Amino acid sequence: MAEFFHGVDEITFGGPESDNPLQYRWYDKDRVVGDKTLAEHLRLAVCYWHSFNWPGNDVFGDGTFDRPWLDPSLDPMDAARMKMAAAFEFVEKLGVPFFSFHDHDMCPYGGTFAEETAALHTLTDEAMAHMERTGIRLLWGTARLFHHPRYMAGAATNPDPEVFARAAAQVANCLDVTHRMGGANYVLWGGREGYETLLNTDLPREMDQFGRFLSMVVEHKHAIGFEGTLLIEPKPQEPTKHQYDYDTATVFGFLQKYGLENEIKVNIEVNHATLSGHDFAHEVAVAQSLGIFGSVDANRGDDRLGWDTDQFPNSVDSLVPAVYEIIRGGGFDTGGFMFDTKLRRMSIDRSDLFHGHVGGIDTLAKAFLVAHAMHEDRALEDLRDARYAGWSDPDGRAILAGERSLDDLRARVTADNLDPAPVSGAQEALETVVNRYIERVR
Ligand code: XUL
Ligand code: CO
Numbered sequence: 001m002a003e004f005f006h007g008v009d010e011i012t013f014g015g016p017e018s019d020n021p022l023q024y025r026w027y028d029k030d031r032v033v034g035d036k037t038l039a040e041h042l043r044l045a046v047c048y049w050h051s052f053n054w055p056g057n058d059v060f061g062d063g064t065f066d067r068p069w070l071d072p073s074l075d076p077m078d079a080a081r082m083k084m085a086a087a088f089e090f091v092e093k094l095g096v097p098f099f100s101f102h103d104h105d106m107c108p109y110g111g112t113f114a115e116e117t118a119a120l121h122t123l124t125d126e127a128m129a130h131m132e133r134t135g136i137r138l139l140w141g142t143a144r145l146f147h148h149p150r151y152m153a154g155a156a157t158n159p160d161p162e163v164f165a166r167a168a169a170q171v172a173n174c175l176d177v178t179h180r181m182g183g184a185n186y187v188l189w190g191g192r193e194g195y196e197t198l199l200n201t202d203l204p205r206e207m208d209q210f211g212r213f214l215s216m217v218v219e220h221k222h223a224i225g226f227e228g229t230l231l232i233e234p235k236p237q238e239p240t241k242h243q244y245d246y247d248t249a250t251v252f253g254f255l256q257k258y259g260l261e262n263e264i265k266v267n268i269e270v271n272h273a274t275l276s277g278h279d280f281a282h283e284v285a286v287a288q289s290l291g292i293f294g295s296v297d298a299n300r301g302d303d304r305l306g307w308d309t310d311q312f313p314n315s316v317d318s319l320v321p322a323v324y325e326i327i328r329g330g331g332f333d334t335g336g337f338m339f340d341t342k343l344r345r346m347s348i349d350r351s352d353l354f355h356g357h358v359g360g361i362d363t364l365a366k367a368f369l370v371a372h373a374m375h376e377d378r379a380l381e382d383l384r385d386a387r388y389a390g391w392s393d394p395d396g397r398a399i400l401a402g403e404r405s406l407d408d409l410r411a412r413v414t415a416d417n418l419d420p421a422p423v424s425g426a427q428e429a430l431e432t433v434v435n436r437y438i439e440r441v442r
Contacts, residue, residue, distance in 0.1 A: 043336025
């Protein structure tokens, strides 16, 4: 296809003083920060679905975007190829290393399952040619187990085992092509794995079905030799009233129950955290502490809207605490920051997709530089260590090691009349430390 995003060239780095909105001010991909470049730390990815396959519709109105490949009068495979060419042109001009996709963002619906399988493999070959030409890699693949009406009552958690079988076949295909493309991860988001009402739902049975499904995915991963990470993407609700993978802690309990906690990690989406009543930083910290932190979808919500608006990140202040937790836990392994973002429905110029991504990437890059500097300087860690210092004393260690009973502690408190003085948590002082880093970091 001829150039689609004409008028926009490769996005270059201009530095914090640049006034060019289509230049990076903070994302200098080759800048070495600590032991790696910014590109290696952030592992940025663009999403095929919202950026190229979503027409800009909402529940009250049709698509508004200029996406010529979505014209239903086109031959579906021609349309898929046009879309793919535009997607790779965009990612290449943006200069980020990764993309992510759902099977049916890339591959049209239609025909028998065998015909869909063949089309998926044909388009995978073509995507691999684009990847080879541009050097762009795959952060993750995933199957759309929520779009087709057959999945209205769930995929793995459907009351009908034939729907379960269809979903299993779809995931087998999608894992195969993700493996062929050298994907770093494979994602499962259970948008329909939940219920609208308990009146018609056998909850424990559905949990067992979901556990069995995930075990089959793990078995298939090992059978084909896929070395990427399997990730569940928690979300509390939307489209379903209650989703079983509500948040990170819920997912971990589920994984433990089915013996999968060493096989599957989480892909945390910023606004999914908010929808479940948590801060993004909380979800990251919980995942890190449970050893299941995998990857991030960086899109945010709107403070006053209770649904998933999938907006581009635009606030360094709100991202720093979570990025700090990521760095504190050692950063990404196979994961990265994925832009599962949507333009607003009125952003109809082709260049708007660049504006959203460039602004979002710069926000993340600056948040990373701030959090990294704070971590290097131990700006929070010294105080944190001092707060917990008592636990390194012999008595503190003995309690944790299981060498003290309630009776032992009662005896000690009685003998010494232990009555420790409260110590300040210093929250305001620490919040000011964070602000100072945000102001000063260059
Ligand atoms: C939906 C969502 C999905 C997943 C992949 O809220 O975030 O795009 O990331 O299916
Ligand atoms: Co997502």
